Amino acid sequence: MSEDQIREPELTPDEESELEAEVARFAAEESDRLGLGRDQYVEKVADQFWAEDRAHTTLLVSGLSMAHDHLVQAALAGIGYRVATLDVPDQEALRYGKEFGNRGQCSPTYFTVGNLVKELVHKRDVEGMSTQEIIDGYLFLTAGGCGPCRFGMYVTEYRKALRDAGFDGFRVMTFQMAGGIQQATGKELGLRIDPEFAWHIVRALIVGDILNILGYRIRPYEVVPGSTDAALEACKAILHDTFSHKAHVSLALWKCRKILRKVEVDRTRAKPVVSIIGEFFAMTTEGDGNYHMHRFLEGEGAEVEIQGITNWLLFLIWEAGYDTSKRQELRWDDLARKGLQGKNATKKQWSLRAGYWAIRAVFQTYAQILGLHGYELPNMDHIAKLAHDHYSTDVRGGEGHMEVGKLIHFVEDRINHMTVSVKPFGCMPSSGVSDGVQTLVQSRFPESIFVPIETTGDQQVNAHSRVQMMLFKARQKAAAEFEKALSETGQTREEFARRVRKSRWWRHPFTRPKHRTASVVTNLVYEVG
Numbered sequence: 281m282s283e284d285q286i287r288e289p290e291l292t293p294d295e296e297s298e299l300e301a302e303v304a305r306f307a308a309e310e311s312d313r314l315g316l317g318r319d320q321y322v323e324k325v326a327d328q329f330w331a332e333d334r335a336h337t338t339l340l341v342s343g344l345s346m347a348h349d350h351l352v353q354a355a356l357a358g359i360g361y362r363v364a365t366l367d368v369p370d371q372e373a374l375r376y377g378k379e380f381g382n383r384g385q386c387s388p389t390y391f392t393v394g395n396l397v398k399e400l401v402h403k404r405d406v407e408g409m410s411t412q413e414i415i416d417g418y419l420f421l422t423a424g425g426c427g428p429c430r431f432g433m434y435v436t437e438y439r440k441a442l443r444d445a446g447f448d449g450f451r452v453m454t455f456q457m458a459g460g461i462q463q464a465t466g467k468e469l470g471l472r473i474d475p476e477f478a479w480h481i482v483r484a485l486i487v488g489d490i491l492n493i494l495g496y497r498i499r500p501y502e503v504v505p506g507s508t509d510a511a512l513e514a515c516k517a518i519l520h521d522t523f524s525h526k527a528h529v530s531l532a533l534w535k536c537r538k539i540l541r542k543v544e545v546d547r548t549r550a551k552p553v554v555s556i557i558g559e560f561f562a563m564t565t566e567g568d569g570n571y572h573m574h575r576f577l578e579g580e581g582a583e584v585e586i587q588g589i590t591n592w593l594l595f596l597i598w599e600a601g602y603d604t605s606k607r608q609e610l611r612w613d614d615l616a617r618k619g620l621q622g623k624n625a626t627k628k629q630w631s632l633r634a635g636y637w638a639i640r641a642v643f644q645t646y647a648q649i650l651g652l653h654g655y656e657l658p659n660m661d662h663i664a665k666l667a668h669d670h671y672s673t674d675v676r677g678g679e680g681h682m683e684v685g686k687l688i689h690f691v692e693d694r695i696n697h698m699t700v701s702v703k704p705f706g707c708m709p710s711s712g713v714s715d716g717v718q719t720l721v722q723s724r725f726p727e728s729i730f731v732p733i734e735t736t737g738d739q740q741v742n743a744h745s746r747v748q749m750m751l752f753k754a755r756q757k758a759a760a761e762f763e764k765a766l767s768e769t770g771q772t773r774e775e776f777a778r779r780v781r782k783s784r785w786w787r788h789p790f791t792r793p794k795h796r797t798a799s800v801v802t803n804l805v806y807e808v809g
């Protein structure tokens with residue numbers, strides 16, 4: 281049949297409008313029949329927070345590591361807000377989350393939403409505050425988002441759970457709700473996100489990262505049990521004071537350096553290095569949300585390698601730059617909310633690049649002052665390149681391609697002996713990566729030891745036992761590397777240990793020998809040898 285014969289007959293304008301009217305009539309009839317003709321539900325949002333309320337309203341924050349929450353609280357207090365942190369989400373929080381949250385949420389939603397409900401219930405039922413006092417005197421500040429995962433619905437989920445728990449009208453605010461003057465009322469909004477705000481928060485997050493990374497590097501080798509934690513607590517107090525009084529952060533870090541360098545370490549026995557990656561909340565929290573995975577691994581004799589929040593900031597900037605470059609290829613300016621209409625794309629790219637390098641520069645400066653030497657933040661272009669063949673960099677949600685790129689980077693650059701990926705129950709992005717794509721990556725890198733664990737909140741024994749089994753292999757890998765290094769440098773274990781113990785430099789907690797293998801001890805063998 282020729283092309284002319286199969287072409288649809290052309291309609292006259294009258295016939296076309298008749299056809300459209302018939303389709304519209306049919307759509308209306310079907311809509312009525314299916315009961316879809318009702319008014320769209322619009323959620324009532326309590327978001328009244330004005331500048332004049334700052335003095336008598338406490339902002340509740342939580343959801344990161346303990347050090348981060350503590351320092352963010354101080355940073356916000358330093359710029360004039362009343363702030364309090366919530367406890368680390370625990371089983372009780374999960375129970376509240378499941379009681380008042382929607383069905384079918386991912387476990388971080390239950391933990392974080394339940395944690396807020398738990399706190400408010402405590403204020404009402406234990407501290408004796410009235411519901412109205414709580415609603416008037418507190419609000420919860422969180423990050424908003426969008427994309428194909430539940431992160432975009434967190435705020436709605438918080439509001440739903442609070443309503444059902446008897447706190448209808450409690451304010452849950454996202455950073456996106458910040459601004460200057462509201463046009464309708466002429467009043468100044470309570471949350472003012474300006475360069476000063478960003479500078480304080482970003483620095484608090486960076487310092488929290490450095491403190492955590494240093495703690496995880498030193499603690500496994502401490503001679504006196506508990507000495508690292510005691511030093512970290514002292515540092516946190518100094519830094520909290522500094523941020524809340526807007527004092528000199530560099531000076532405070534220098535004071536902390538003096539405290540941390542007194543922690544005695546013994547780096548003469550190789551330990552397996554285990555990285556914890558996965559979904560953002562699940563890998564960052566230090567409680568039941570990931571079965572206390574960090575401390576569990578340390579208790580089993582491993583050195584834990586964590587992922588900082590700075591990585592996440594760099595990833596967000598990278599994503600914005602990537603999306604902008606894609607939009608620049610379009611024929612017309614993109615009209616989307618963060619599109620290019622009315623913007624100078626080149627200027628936007630340069631600003632993002634400047635932000636990316638500024639964050640890296642601040643991180644490295646503070647890291648050197650505090651004593652975190654030889655630590656490199658991941659290069660986001662490199663991570664994207666590594667992940668590209670396995671997971672599209674266009675896919676959004678969760679950690680995106682970053683988790684895939686990280687695993688390859690760990691193997692290729694000998695960063696660890698084993699990787700634990702914490703995958704929350706019900707998390708679509710994380711399940712697709714950990715159970716799907718990472719299986720392919722493992723088959724291409726058979727030397728990798730990769731353990732995905734699912735966090736439902738109630739399977740701690742299972743998760744710990746799976747990690748324990750794989751840790752056995754990682755231990756063997758670390759021991760083999762150590763023995764090889766000894767033989768290559770012609771030392772016995774005893775000789776190596778004797779030399780290390782004799783030198784103040786090699787016993788120093790900040791000493792970081794040149795990177796050759798994942799283990800700091802094995803690298804030390806080469807250096808000593």
Ligand code: SF4
Pocket residue numbers: 386387388389429430431559560561677678679704706707708709710
């Ligand atoms: S990434 Fe997964 S766990 Fe995290 S909010 Fe999205 S769906 Fe939930």
